[in-house]
Amino acid sequence: MFLIGGSADNGIGEKVARALDAKFAKAETKTFPDGELLARANCGAEGDDIVIVQSTYAPQDTHLMELFLLASAAAKQNPRSITAVVPYLAYLRQDKAFSPGEAVSAEVILDLMHSSGVTNLVVAQPHKIETLNKFKGKSIPVLPSRSLMDYVSKELESPYILAPDKGSFPFAKDAAAQLDCGCTFIDKERSIATGEVSIKNAPAERFDGKQVVILDDMISTGGTTAQAAKFAYSRGASEVVAAAVHLLMSDNAAEKLRDAGVLRIYGTNSMPSKNTSQIDISLELASAVRSIL
């Protein structure tokens, strides 16, 4: 097995290679002065299994393009298989046409990955697990939320899980079962006119004396999490922390969360993120590679 770490592997490539006892090389990449990428992955892995680790956080399109280029370079070396391990795969939230004529970006990305030579796909915490079924090769989701909650639970004495919207409630229920604690969700609605999101049905619970964990698959601009944190304090929470597999932290998310009283942010190393506690998901990704091959 030969493993290639892309420029956005956030150090995971080498760790996965070690866990799998695979040869490892960092891809050689450069950006020309005009902005074009050059990518090189010289594995000499004829007949072997090639694994490419590349996360696709911002700039998403450039990190995706690097993945396409590396996969196609790998494909020319006649490998037995090409497995892309993507700690964070961008565009998965765009999983349907929300209005006529809209590109279903998640499908496009999965198709382009397959076209560029990827035969197997491992993705950590896809926004919806079933979206991966659109990939034309084999795919496996890795769900590091369990390890994440293990880690979070060690730091909290009286946790209570709050899903910031209905979509993340199943996720919260699993975590609550794992931690043997309560959980609820905030039911919201998005105004079609303004795009503003407001609370529709607030849960009845009070959180007095509880350490509330706002749990989601990702924190992007932090708006949703901040809103939930304020709600939790308004219902008596003694502390509020946030946990998510993917800490995108775009815009001024960190500031927003701090202002909302979020004391700590827990996540994974699916992408680099400052001032957060991140668990390493390399071993879980390595297991998935083992089972997909």
Added chain:
Amino acid sequence: MFLIGGSADNGIGEKVARALDAKFAKAETKTFPDGELLARANCGAEGDDIVIVQSTYAPQDTHLMELFLLASAAAKQNPRSITAVVPYLAYLRQDKAFSPGEAVSAEVILDLMHSSGVTNLVVAQPHKIETLNKFKGKSIPVLPSRSLMDYVSKELESPYILAPDKGSFPFAKDAAAQLDCGCTFIDKERSIATGEVSIKNAPAERFDGKQVVILDDMISTGGTTAQAAKFAYSRGASEVVAAAVHLLMSDNAAEKLRDAGVLRIYGTNSMPSKNTSQIDISLELASAVRSIL
């Protein structure tokens, strides 16, 4: 026929639509706060020919991704054909693996475009014309260099064409025949150790009293053009101007050219470019669409 103008069509989409008497709509695109693109092309063009105009200057990967998204959105509307008109197509210089394991980016881009639904491809002045043959659908190059030189020649009384390297000499010879003037090229070599480019065999010609036109398919960082301009002045040129189909003008190209004494820069509207004289290539692109359908 239905024509969609991408966010990077530089105004060409609407002009091509007018020339072809096609319905026109600008694509709706937006960038989410985390950096992901959303693209929408609602043409309702079932059974019709769809044309998408999108240039792919910097940020190349984002403009390419938009093209892929628009093509796939168009493909869902069951059109008869999808023609991509790309005034400037990035990555075409990477047309072979210059070292083992290097991605052949030009092929990858052409393949991804085809995978995303593009059936016909029109590209203005591809770096090498034969590269377009790698596209799996139909393709036509548009060569606006003739119109460009027509325009340039009106402004010059005693032109002389100088190709800044051997690769652009055929291009220069055609232009010289058109303008009925002399032409030559600078033979250069690139140091394998440092990557520095130096003049290997200087041409013997002197340019006394001549208005030297440095002609190339594109001006990227301006280094090659600036070097040629200095050379032309050292051999007696009375004036030096630069002409290229694609004015990428990355880094501090404009400054470099000014410092080298380049008096004017001529190009096309294949991408936006400040302080240059640009001819409009819309009608030539429209003709190509007519002949490819």
